Amino acid sequence: MNEEPKNTPPTQSSEASDKHTQEEEKARKEGELYLRKFFSAARRFVGKRLSIIDNADPKATIEGIENDVEFKGFNLWILIFSIFICSIGLNVDSDPVIIGAMLISPLMGPIMGVGLSIGINDIELLKRSLRNWGVAVGMALAASIAYFLIAPDFGTADNLLARTQPTLLDVLIAVFGGAAGILAGSRKAKSNVVPGVAIATALMPPLCTAGYGIATGNMLYFLGAIYLFLINSIFISLTTTLVVRYLQFPLRKLADPAKERKRRRLISAILVIFILPSGYVFYSVVSKAVEEQSINTFIAEEIHVDGAVMMPPSIERLGDETVVTLSFIGEQATPELIQSWERKLEQHDLDHVVLNITQYADRDDYANGEEMQRIVTSMVETQKTMEGKDREIERLRSLLENAREAGLPAGLIDEIKINNPEISEVYAGQLQLSSARQDTICTLVIKFDENLEMTENTSQAIKTRLASWIKIRLESDTVFITEL
Template identity: 45%
Template structure:
C-alpha cells in the first residue's frame, strides 16, 4: 500500500506544480476585454492631424541625434514616435480577418514611411554636418540581433497592449526595435545619393516591421481574439483568402531574408574567430582585415605587417579555415615587402641611419649620443602614442575607421640613400576628399613634429 501511495503522491505533486506554473504564465490574467484591445490598437493606426505632426517632429529629432551621434537624443525621438500603431494594426488585422483594418494600416504605414523619409531627406540636405556617424552607420545593415529584438519586442508590445493596466512596455518596444533611426538613415542615403545606405536602412526597417506584425498576429491568434463576423459567408471566405495570401507574401520572403541574415552573421563570427586565432605570428601582426559575404562570393582579406610568412605556412592556415566552417571562402593574405628577419638588425639600421644623418652637423661625441638617444626616444614615443593619436585623429575626421602610426626605413633607389619615414595608415568609411587628406597629413606633421609623413589611405 505504501508503495502505491508514493507514486500517487509524486503525481499529485507534479500536477500541483504544473497548475502553479500554468497560473503563473497565464496570459489571460489581467487581460483587457478583447474588443477594448482591438479598439485601442485601431485608434493608434491612423496618421493624420496631431499624429502626423508628432511623427515629423520626432523624425527631425532623430535625424539630429544621428547627425551629432547622440544616443540620448535618438532614444528620446523613439519615445515620441507613433510608428508602432499601424505596424501592430497589420498584425491584428491578419489575426482577426479584418481586411478593412489591414488596408487602413498599410495605407497609414505607407504615409508614415513616406513622410518620415521625406522629412529626414530634407534635414540631411540642409545640415552642415554631412559625415556618417557611428549611430547612423549602425542602421545601414540588419543583423540577426535586429530580427530577434523585433520578434521578442513585438511579443512584449502586444501582450502589454492587451492588459487592463497599460505599462511602459510599448514605448520600450519602440526604443528596442529602433523603427525611426533606419528611416532617418534611409533619408540620409537619399540626401547623399548613397544607394547602399538607403537600401540597407530601409531593409532593416522592413524586417523590424514584419516581425513586430508577426508577433502581434501570433499573440492575437493564441489569445483567441474574436474574428470579424460577416453576414455573407462568400465574402468572409474571400477576405480570409486575401488575408492568407497577404500573410504568405509578407512572411515567407521575410523569413527567407532573416535566414540569410543568420547565415551571414554566423559566417562573420567564424571569420573573425579564424583570423584572431590562426593569424598569430611572433614577429608579424594583422594590420587590418575585411570580410565580404554574399551568396556567390565569400572573401576574407587580411593585411600583415612584419616578417614575411612563407607560402607553406599560408597554405596550412588556409586549410584550417574549413574547421571554422569557412567552406567556399576565398582567403587573401597581403604582406609588406620589407620583411625584417632580425629585430636587432632593424634597431641597428635605425641607429646607423640616425647617426649618418646628423654626423656632419654634430661633431661633439656627447652631443652625438644625446641626439641618438633623443631620436630613439621619439621613435618609441610615436609607437606607443599611436592609440592616443588615433583617437585624436578620429575627432577631426569622423569618417576615420582604422589608424596606425610607425616609423619605417625607406630606400631612395635613385639617390641610393636610406632614410627613416613616419608612416601612417588610415582607413575611412568613405573615400576622403583631397582637402581632408591634406588636412590629416599636415596635422600629423604638427602632432608628431615630423618633417615628412607618408600617408597610406584605404
C-alpha cells in the first residue's frame, strides 16, 4: 500500500532568504526617501542662496542708472580724459595704463540705460540713453583721433591688434559682464562691482582703436574695432534687459490704453531688432570657434609627417574659404600624402578649407622664410606710414604757402639757414588762429640735415634757440616750430 507524501515545511534557509529580501526592500525605500529629502533640502538651500528678487531695489536702481545716463559736464570730461589715458596705454602697449583708463570711464551708464529702458518699457529713457550714447561715442572717437594724430608712432601694438576682431570670449564677457553690472546696481547694498565690469567688458580699448584706425587711415582697424565695441554694447544692453525682466522691475504705463499698446509694440519691435543682430553675431562667432576647433582636431588626428616638425598652424578666412597654412621643417611631405589630407577634409566637414603647405629643409631655412615674410609685411606697413606722412607734409606745406599772404620779412628763411646750418629745409608763414579775430602765429616747419647725427636734446636746443631768435626778430610773443 502506497503512502501519501507528506508536506514538508519550508526550510530554514528559505525563510532567512525571504526575510533578507524584505529587509533589502525596506532599506531601499528608506534610502530613496532619505535621498529625496536630501535633494529637496539641497534645492531649497541653493534656491535660497541664489535668490535675488527679494534683495533687489528697483526704484533705487532705476534712479541710479537714469543719473548715469546723462553725458555732460563732469561725465563728459572724465570720458575724454579716460580716452586719452587709454589711447596712451594702447600706443605704448601698457596693460596697467589701459586698465586704469577703464576704471574711471563712465561709458557703462548709457549702455545700461538702453537695456533698462527696454526692460521697463520707458521710451523717453530709451531716447535719452541712445542720444547720450551717441554723444559719448562721438566725443570718445574725436579724442582718440586727436591723440593719435599728434602722438609719436611706436608701431602697431599687440593691444591695438587685439581689438580689431571679436571672438566668442568677447561675446561671453559682454553677456556675463552686463549681468554682473545690472545685478550689482540692483542690490540694496551697493558694491564696487561696476568698475570691475567696466574692466572686464573692455569698452574703451575698441573705441580708441577705432580712433587710431581713422587717424592712420586704416579702415580695417576702424571697422573691426567699432564692430567689437557695438557687439559689447549690444550684449551688455540685452543682458541688462533680461535681468530687469527677471527681477520684475515695475513697467512704465500710460493712462491712455491706446498709447500704452502703441508703446508696447514699439518696445517689442526694438527688442526684436536688438535680438536678431545679437543672435546673428553670436551664431557667427560660435561658428568660427567651432570651425577652429574642427580644424585643430583634423590637424591633430590626420596631419603627420615622419621626420618633420610641424610649426603652429595659421588660419585665415578669405571670403567663403578658410586657408590653413601648415609649415614643416625636416622631411618633405609627398604630393600623394598632401592629396590624402585634402580628401580627408570632407570627413571632418571641412570641405571649404584650403590647405597651404610650406616645407623647409631645416630651421635656418624656416627662419629665413619667416624673416622674409616679416620683411615684406614690414615694408608694406612702412609704405603705408610713409604715404600718410607724405600727405601730412603736403598739408602743412599747403597751409604755410597759403599763410604767406599774411606777410613775413623778406629773406627770413635765408637768415634762418645761415644762422642754423644744421637745418636743411625751412617753411615759414603766419597761420590764422581765429576767424572772429585776426589772430595769427608765426609757424615754422623745419627739417634737419639727414647727414648729421642729431640727438633729441640737440634738436630741442636748436629749436628753442631758433624760437627765441624769431621772437626778437619779429617782435612776436609766440612762435610755433615743428619738425619734419
